[in-house]
Amino acid sequence: AQSVTQLDSQVPVFEEAPVELRCNYSSSVSVYLFWYVQYPNQGLQLLLKYLSGSTLVESINGFEAEFNKSQTSFHLRKPSVHISDTAEYFCAVKRTGNQFYFGTGTSLTVIP
Amino acid sequence: NAGVTQTPKFRVLKTGQSMTLLCAQDMNHEYMYWYRQDPGMGLRLIHYSVGEGTTAKGEVPDGYNVSRLKKQNFLLGLESAAPSQTSVYFCASSKELRGRGPSISNQPQHFGDGTRLSIL
Numbered sequence: 280a281q282s283v284t285q286l287d288s289q290v291p292v293f294e295e296a297p298v299e300l301r302c303n304y305s306s307s308v309s310v311y312l313f314w315y316v317q318y319p320n321q322g323l324q325l326l327l328k329y330l331s332g333s334t335l336v337e338s339i340n341g342f343e344a345e346f347n348k349s350q351t352s353f354h355l356r357k358p359s360v361h362i363s364d365t366a367e368y369f370c371a372v373k374r375t376g377n378q379f380y381f382g383t384g385t386s387l388t389v390i391p
Numbered sequence: 392n393a394g395v396t397q398t399p400k401f402r403v404l405k406t407g408q409s410m411t412l413l414c415a416q417d418m419n420h421e422y423m424y425w426y427r428q429d430p431g432m433g434l435r436l437i438h439y440s441v442g443e444g445t446t447a448k449g450e451v452p453d454g455y456n457v458s459r460l461k462k463q464n465f466l467l468g469l470e471s472a473a474p475s476q477t478s479v480y481f482c483a484s485s486k487e488l489r490g491r492g493p494s495i496s497n498q499p500q501h502f503g504d505g506t507r508l509s510i511l
Contacts, residue, residue: 288431313499322395322481322502323434369433378449379424379500383433 282306283372285382292360293390300355300385302344302370312353313371313379314344323369329353340364365389393417397482397503404472404510412467412506414482421487423465424449424500425457427478434481440465441487472510480506 286301304310311330315323327338334346344355353370370382395416404410414423421442426434426449436449440459454476456468465484469476483500 285433315502320504322504323483323500324502325499328499378436378439381426381434383431 282380283370283382285368285370285385287385288383289386289388291388291390294362295359297358298356298360298364298387300368300370300387302353302355302382304351304353304370304372304380306351306372311373312344312346313373314338314342314353314355315369315371315381317367317369317384319366326355326368360387360389362389362391395482395484395501395503397480397506399506400504401507402509404469404508406472406474406510408472408510409468409470410472411469412480412482412508414465414467414484414503415463416465416482416484416501417463418484418486418501419462420484420501421462422485423459424483424485425455425465425467426481426483427451427476428481428505429478437467437480474510476508477510478508480508 282305284303292298313328314326316326317323327336327344329336329346337343342357344353346353365388368385372380398413424439425437428434435451437455438446438449438452438457440446443462446457458466482503485500
């Protein structure tokens, strides 16, 4: 069963426009949620994480994500994107145990 | 402050050849993982390790073997390479939080820069 679903494989957006990258997960138990970013020819870097507490989490570069338990979603948003945000974004879930489950990724392309 | 280092970065093999990919981390992390990344499929877990001397199968373990003889190193081996194993391989590590009941580590993973492997 698919644990993490990223609904959009490619998202083109104009510079300074807002963007939302969608992520839904399937789990009936508590989860930890992560967003990773991958720039070309590099490994994945942690963007932000939800472990517990406030359902809205923010990163240092303007991204934010909101944990919505009722909708089992953890969508990533940014109010105004920059060219440098062009990258592949992966949503990941970790449940009890030792394994992470990654979505198939969303390729964000920021158009000048 | 190297983090997670993968060697080699690129490699081309012929079908049937064998090779070993090396992953080294200097963060004293308990957990280490090997993934493969293929277009449209995201990251798929091959094998992982929860500590020195331990290994476990992930989602796509067939055709691969691993060893964790030292805490800082996690080796991925291909005994007889096949074209279907052409991929980008990523190693990752994460810290375990002890003393919190069953092993539930909520720490994020730290990734290497990847090894691009082509099998002809």
